[in-house]
């Protein structure tokens with residue numbers, strides 16, 4: 001295989017609030033040529049793992065901001081491969097967290113699109129500014145490669161009004177663009193399409209509940225290929241219990257913490273987003289460690305697990321009703337793909353709803369899409385690994401091809 005970058009490759013950039021994930025891949029063959037992760041950007045203990053064709057390089061040190069991280073990543077590409085600048089990448093795909101009401105499809109980035117992403121940044125103050133730094137830094141280094149923004153909110157752009165609207169003073173909501181946008185859309189769409197493809201069914205004919213259970217977690221109800229509800233809202237804080245986020249919480253708690261505990265809005269933001277969820281309940285946001293402690297009889301880990309499960313089951317119930325007929329329930333992301341007890345416990349006792357997990361199939365570890373329901377289960381239960389980078393690369397290349 002040639003080491004040169006061909007026209008078929010896409011660089012995917014996913015700039016998080018303190019991390020930067022990237023991949024160079026061929027969306028047609030799904031081959032990943034290089035990938036990497038810069039973590040703890042903005043802290044003294046930043047590190048980058050860069051992998052090119054199986055050769056891994058680790059760099060430790062301080063990355064003061066995303067600009068520094070991207071400059072370092074570009075150095076690694078130059079020193080260790082792939083030589084990005086010297087060859088013809090077909091596209092760069094950028095994950096952009098918030099598309100507001102403006103974006104509902106992957107979009108070629110030009111000056112107007114860039115300023116619109118900037119205009120809606122107050123909706124996602126931790127994420128969109130980092131995404132913009134990624135866009136600017138990569139386009140400065142690769143000015144001739146078309147760049148495409150793929151929005152995490154896009155799949156949920158057409159949620160029905162009843163699902164998207166908060167019962168808030170309508171004028172205030174309108175003025176500040178407050179509504180439910182939903183996130184993880186690239187994953188929900190990729191996984192639900194993969195379900196249809198794997199089962200040989202028409203995407204438009206099946207109703208699905210998609211559980212994206214990672215460190216961040218969200219669930220969606222997808223009716224005939226269209227999202228009709230999702231658990232994340234105006235921000236990724238709403239919905240399921242997550243690694244470090246509360247998920248649903250009584251907004252009155254904000255007033256209580258401000259008035260009685262004297263906490264600032266920023267303190268509460270950090271508390272709800274970074275120090276709550278599983279971590280807040282038992283000190284641990286790595287789900288493997290939570291499960292080990294549950295098995296060892298640890299009370300706080302047990303409560304964390306029970307609260308996590310309670311919330312999941314509440315939404316599964318809600319989405320069964322919203323969809324009316326459910327053909328497939330599908331689990332994805334780190335916890336959903338790997339934690340068989342979560343899959344079993346979240347669907348336990350639902351035989352009357354035609355939902356039967358097969359214990360043996362559920363226990364088998366595997367890499368690809370698989371069915372874990374019994375042969376008699378009316379609802380097909382599946383595990384489908386998500387692949388947001390592949391989805392972003394495919395969408396980026398489609399947009400570029402359409403504009404050529």
Ligand code: AMP
Nearest residue numbers: 214215285286287288333334335338339
């Ligand atoms: P993600 O955000 O999709 O990368 O998922 C990260 C979460 O998946 C973390 O909480 C991990 O602990 C969890 N996870 C990864 N592998 C496993 C596993 N084998 N069993 C349980 N949880 C896992």
